[in-house]
Amino acid sequence: MTVIVKKTTQLIAGMVFLYGIYVIIHGHLTPGGGFAGGVVMAGSFILLILAFGSDFMHLTKEESGSTLYENLAILVVVFLSVSGLLYGARIFFLNWLPKGTAGELVSAGMLPLYNIFVGIEVASSILTIFLALVIFKEETLE
Amino acid sequence: MIVYWLCFILFLVGLYGVITKRNLIKIAISLSIMEFSTFLFFTLIGFREGGVAPIVDPADPVKTYVDPLPQAMVLTAIVIGLATTAMLMSVIIRLYRKYGTFDIREIKNLKG
Amino acid sequence: MNPLIPLFVIIPLAGAFLIMIIGKFLSGFGRYFTSAILLSLVVFSIYSLFTGSGTLSLYKVGGWEPVNRIPIGIYMVMDGFTVIVLCIINIIGFLSAFYSISYIKRYTSENFYYALFCLMTAGMNGVVLSGDLFNIFVFMEISVIAAYALVAFGVEKNELEATFKYQVLGCLASFMILIGIGFIYWKAKTLNIADIKEVLSSGYDRTYYLVVQILILSGFGLKAAIIPFHAWLPDAHSSAPSPISAMLSGVLIKAVGIYVIIRLFFNMFELSENMSVLITTLGALSMVIGVFLAIGQWDIKRLLAYHSISQMGYVVLSVGAGMILVAQGEKPEIATLAIAGGIFHLVNHAVFKGLLFLNAGAIEYTIGTRDLKEMGGLAKQMPATSATSFIASMSISGIPPFNGFFSKLIIIIACVMAKFYLLAALAVLVSIITLASFLKFQRYAFYNKTDRGREKTIKEVPFPMLFSMVIMSLLCVLLSLLAIPDIRDTILGPAIDILMDPVKYSTQIIGI
Numbered sequence: 048m049t050v051i052v053k054k055t056t057q058l059i060a061g062m063v064f065l066y067g068i069y070v071i072i073h074g075h076l077t078p079g080g081g082f083a084g085g086v087v088m089a090g091s092f093i094l095l096i097l098a099f100g101s102d103f104m105h106l107t108k109e110e111s112g113s114t115l116y117e118n119l120a121i122l123v124v125v126f127l128s129v130s131g132l133l134y135g136a137r138i139f140f141l142n143w144l145p146k147g148t149a150g151e152l153v154s155a156g157m158l159p160l161y162n163i164f165v166g167i168e169v170a171s172s173i174l175t176i177f178l179a180l181v182i183f184k185e186e187t188l189e
Numbered sequence: 190m191i192v193y194w195l196c197f198i199l200f201l202v203g204l205y206g207v208i209t210k211r212n213l214i215k216i217a218i219s220l221s222i223m224e225f226s227t228f229l230f231f232t233l234i235g236f237r238e239g240g241v242a243p244i245v246d247p248a249d250p251v252k253t254y255v256d257p258l259p260q261a262m263v264l265t266a267i268v269i270g271l272a273t274t275a276m277l278m279s280v281i282i283r284l285y286r287k288y289g290t291f292d293i294r295e296i297k298n299l300k301g
Numbered sequence: 302m303n304p305l306i307p308l309f310v311i312i313p314l315a316g317a318f319l320i321m322i323i324g325k326f327l328s329g330f331g332r333y334f335t336s337a338i339l340l341s342l343v344v345f346s347i348y349s350l351f352t353g354s355g356t357l358s359l360y361k362v363g364g365w366e367p368v369n370r371i372p373i374g375i376y377m378v379m380d381g382f383t384v385i386v387l388c389i390i391n392i393i394g395f396l397s398a399f400y401s402i403s404y405i406k407r408y409t410s411e412n413f414y415y416a417l418f419c420l421m422t423a424g425m426n427g428v429v430l431s432g433d434l435f436n437i438f439v440f441m442e443i444s445v446i447a448a449y450a451l452v453a454f455g456v457e458k459n460e461l462e463a464t465f466k467y468q469v470l471g472c473l474a475s476f477m478i479l480i481g482i483g484f485i486y487w488k489a490k491t492l493n494i495a496d497i498k499e500v501l502s503s504g505y506d507r508t509y510y511l512v513v514q515i516l517i518l519s520g521f522g523l524k525a526a527i528i529p530f531h532a533w534l535p536d537a538h539s540s541a542p543s544p545i546s547a548m549l550s551g552v553l554i555k556a557v558g559i560y561v562i563i564r565l566f567f568n569m570f571e572l573s574e575n576m577s578v579l580i581t582t583l584g585a586l587s588m589v590i591g592v593f594l595a596i597g598q599w600d601i602k603r604l605l606a607y608h609s610i611s612q613m614g615y616v617v618l619s620v621g622a623g624m625i626l627v628a629q630g631e632k633p634e635i636a637t638l639a640i641a642g643g644i645f646h647l648v649n650h651a652v653f654k655g656l657l658f659l660n661a662g663a664i665e666y667t668i669g670t671r672d673l674k675e676m677g678g679l680a681k682q683m684p685a686t687s688a689t690s691f692i693a694s695m696s697i698s699g700i701p702p703f704n705g706f707f708s709k710l711i712i713i714i715a716c717v718m719a720k721f722y723l724l725a726a727l728a729v730l731v732s733i734i735t736l737a738s739f740l741k742f743q744r745y746a747f748y749n750k751t752d753r754g755r756e757k758t759i760k761e762v763p764f765p766m767l768f769s770m771v772i773m774s775l776l777c778v779l780l781s782l783l784a785i786p787d788i789r790d791t792i793l794g795p796a797i798d799i800l801m802d803p804v805k806y807s808t809q810i811i812g813i
């Protein structure tokens with residue numbers, strides 16, 4: 048890629064990443080949430096890989112890393128939902144944390160936690176899909 | 190009413206592509222078109238005349254909201270669609286590696 | 302609220318991702334862990350069959366209570382019919398997973414296999430347990446996406462082609478189902494099955510809901526491979542690894558296809574005579590055409606796959622005949638018998654078709670081919686495989702004293718009593734052709750002598766494969782006990798009650 052693309056990507060990628068975090072954290076207050084924010088976050092990684100390129104070995108290493116993060120994040124989500132089952136009333140997906148005042152950033156009990164981990168899960172899984180397809184293509188070219 | 194018919198036409202465009210196209214990638218694209226026409230239909234179901242985004246404002250609660258449930262369903266269905274499309278694309282890449290072509294007429298090992 | 306209900310989904314779902322993490326560091330972890338979690342699910346499902354049977358238990362996810370008797374949360378429902386399907390899903394799942402321990406060693410990346418296996422089980426358990434339409438859709442997609450990946454697990458030419466076909470048709474089916482759900486939500490403004498029944502009971506637009514019924518029937522019919530929609534099944538089921546074929550043919554087409562059709566048409570829509578006749582016709586067509594397509598096959602797994610279409614035809618035909626009688630509102634005892642026959646055959650088919658696919662896998666494992674013409678004389682070298690496959694073949698072709706005979710007998714008696722003589726005659730005819738086709742399988746695979754000079758090297762399959770096959774053949778014999786009316790009433794009775802009474806399901810859920 049040319050210098051222009053590389054320089055622009057360097058400038059933009061950080062902002063895209065931050066915007067993804069913003070969408071995830073405000074998921075219970077505004078439209079958006081884990082999935083939308085996660086896609087934006089994955090977009091910043093994909094931008095960097097597209098602009099700077101990477102060799103094959105590096106990509107496979109990155110793919111195994113993102114698979115690990117994906118599995119860990121989804122396990123945390125499952126654990127959060129099961130925590131309601133263990134907590135008193137034995138209800139799956141129970142929102143047992145204090146709700147707080149509606150409209151504030153720290154409110155709505157478990158929802159921000161779900162949003163954060165779903166965001167990590169979506170970001171890493173989209174990155175995994177992207178990397179897997181790139182790896183398939185590289186294997187085909189050999 | 191006309192938007193529903195346009196949505197239906199979009200669905201038929203996708204169906205036409207799935208049935209007539211010979212290229213694997215074009216079939217995948219046509220499936221995506223069908224998928225998105227379905228999502229469009231869901232969002233149209235939830236639409237209310239003059240409605241706003243369904244976020245309750247404690248200061249001003251009396252408003253017309255659009256129906257949030259179809260939107261939630263569309264979000265879920267988009268995630269599922271993402272998984273299906275990714276799966277389909279990876280199968281297509283593998284198929285290309287094995288057969289060396291995207292033409293569906295030449296991929297006919299199984300029959301009967 | 303029964304805290305056992307969500308565990309059927311949570312355990313395999315969490316297990317799938319645990320396998321992906323721990324399996325990275327500890328090789329062989331997935332192999333035993335999958336069997337362990339599925340064994341625990343078998344215990345849970347059999348426990349619920351014998352304790353909770355006859356009552357309907359409800360689980361409100363997230364603790365959302367209904368407002369003005371309108372359900373607003375996600376409901377999980379466990380009733381008599383659910384429990385039976387749960388039992389067969391988990392039992393066949395456990396036996397297939399145990400069989401995979403030695404079978405899947407010749408493939409690479411075992412962890413992915415076991416993780417996908419757990420995901421598929423989680424999806425099927427979810428479909429069976431969920432009480433609203435959209436969750437049925439979501440869980441169905443989870444299980445079929447896992448199935449797409451598992452069909453392609455060998456990544457050779459045939460597998461990839463089969464999975465592509467399966468995926469394109471599966472996607473079309475999903476869109477039809479999704480549009481059907483959208484249409485229902487548009488008019489009824491709710492997704493809960495029981496609540497939709499309540500809304501429909503106060504009058505509805507017949508033409509509108511006819512379109513919806515057709516969409517839902519063709520969508521789930523495609524997933525269940527009823528005859529005009531069967532094109533993907535022989536390819537997909539014969540290309541998958543054998544334990545997966547057993548899962549796909551044994552339970553997937555039932556859990557995401559037949560189960561949902563039966564549940565929605567009996568408990569959600571009002572039964573109309575036109576739709577019942579259509580369903581019965583589709584069943585009869587798949588029964589007859591499936592068996593005629595099967596008889597010319599020389600590839601064992603393809604032959605078995607075509608027989609799956611034919612045997613599912615029996616189930617659909619029998620349940621459809623019951624539907625016609627219920628819709629006409631006469632002779633409820635015959636309708637009960639027809640539905641009992643259908644559900645009984647559904648359970649039996651899961652067992653003997655699973656067993657036959659595991660036998661086919663055992664043959665492929667030892668001699669490395671699926672072509673009947675290249676086999677022969679295996680009865681001496683593989684006595685256990687030969688014996689179990691003999692039991693399964695006799696069972697599927699309806700020879701007493703095995704289970705297939707009794708369920709077919711009940712279906713035929715019900716058809717005769719309801720004066721559907723043509724259907725009864727077709728069922729007998731198809732059963733005879735099935736027998737012919739399985740005698741061919743037995744003769745060419747196990748008894749026919751061939752001279753290839755490699756008889757010495759063939760030996761019986763390893764213990765895990767043998768264990769699964771023997772247990773399934775024992776089940777084949779034991780399930781014929783269900784033909785005794787008293788036992789049938791205790792096991793299948795609650796399922797039939799909930800299906801026969803048009804409002805029992807909805808009033809129980811809305812009322813609780």
